[in-house]
Amino acid sequence: MPRRELVQKILALKAERGAVILAHNYQPPEIQDVADRLGDSLDLSRFSASASERVIVFCGVHFMAETAAILAPEKTVLLPDPSAGCPMADMMSAEALGALKQKHPDAVVVTYVNSTAEVKAETDVCCTSANAVAVVRSVPAGRPVIFGPDKYLGGWVKKQTDRRMIVWNGWCPTHQKIFPEQIEQLRKIHLDAVVMVHPEVNPAVAEIADVVLGTGGMLRYVKESAATTFIVGTEIGMVYRLKKKFPDRQFVAASKHALCPNMKKITLEKVVSALERLEPAITVAPDVAGRARAAIQRMVEIG
Ligand code: SF4
Missing domain, CATH: 3.40.50.10800 (NadA-like)
Structure with a gap:
């Protein structure tokens, strides 16, 4: 089915099911484009708990949908491909x-x-x-x-x-595909670029970066920075997210090989199927969820 038709189908099913679509910053462009909300795993899980919708389509990997199910036990949390895990x-x-x-x-x-x-x-x-x-x-x-x-x-x-x-x-096997030599090469081409890397990278990469930030931190950093070019050392989906949010700046992936195959398992077809069947739903046993929720809650209290 052509992409436009798939998107229309998703929008119709979403309204019918009373669902909201959440997508992680590493999701493929077509999934980011159809999402109601984009963010890092915790932002999205917290949003799941506060959203008025009863059905959450979580476009990400398994532990993220699980965290949403822990924080929003009364809602149906769908992971369009249940094999999308995190090594x-x-x-x-x-x-x-x-x-x-x-x-x-x-x-x-x-x-x-x-x-x-x-x-x-x-x-x-x-x-x-x-x-x-x-x-x-x-x-x-x-x-x-x-x-x-x-x-x-x-x-x-x-x-x-x-x-x-x-x-x-x-x-993280994906972040290990970013090497210091690649960043050094890119710095020679983009002389004024700011190098931002995720803390999951190898320490040899973190050492030569200008800033070490999570994906949410990268978005805030770019907003406040006067720089125009950024070398981005994280999963390549983030480059699309940054380009879309800041079209007047330039973003260069530190490595085109830093692609998480699990994040890319989510497709528009699988989102349609999840909304049609209300499956696969991710659930967590109540005793496990209760203890896990307490550990997340303690983090939130620290800030
Ligand atoms: S990029 Fe993929 S493998 Fe790496 S931590 Fe995220 S989900 Fe896991």
């Missing part, structure tokens, strides 16, 4: 985390929102890439921190806070 979130299991907690009984567990509901349920306080430093600083002095699953975000936070941290050995 980094899957690198940390609740069982292995439980074993590590037993080895470090005095540790406070801080977990990145890019994690499964079961891991969040074993967590003291969640964090995002934007507030990870503040969350770790809020841990009482003298108590070690177990941090996961991203070792690069963890290492970056450790450097900023100088806290004793036991960091999980997880990473």
Whole structure:
């Protein structure tokens, strides 16, 4: 079916179902274009809880739809392709985390929102890439921190806070496709460009960047910056998002290979199918959801 017809079908079904379409900043352009709201995973999950619609079509990956289901248990949260997972979130299991907690009984567990509901349920306080430093600083002095699953975000936070941290050995395969040599090459072409990278990148990349920011932070940074050109070191979907929001600026992907195959599994056809069938719906067992929600709530209280 042509794209225009698919979009029309989505709009009609959305009205019929009383649904809202949310899309992560890494989604393909055609999904970003049809979304009612774009954002990072936590923005979108929080929006799910406050939205008046009863049906949420979450165009992202599994842990994001799960977080929305945790924060909005009374709503139907649809993930158009249930196989859209996150390899980094899957690198940390609740069982292995439980074993590590037993080895470090005095540790406070801080977990990145890019994690499964079961891991969040074993967590003291969640964090995002934007507030990870503040969350770790809020841990009482003298108590070690177990941090996961991203070792690069963890290492970056450790450097900023100088806290004793036991960091999980997880990473994002997509962000590891950005190399310092690519950025150095691009700097030679775009002499005045600001280099913005995500904290999930390799430390060798973060070290040569001008700023290290999550996707929400990048949007705020560009808005306030006087610069006209930006080299963007994160998943390439973000470049489309930035270009659309700031058409008068220039955005260059640090690496065209930094493409998350799971994010790109969501298609217009799958959004149509999800709205037609009200499936696949993502649910979280109430006891797991309750404990995970408390860890997210503690993060929100820290700010
Ligand atoms: S970009 Fe990385 S962290 Fe984000 S969903 Fe893809 S694999 Fe997971």
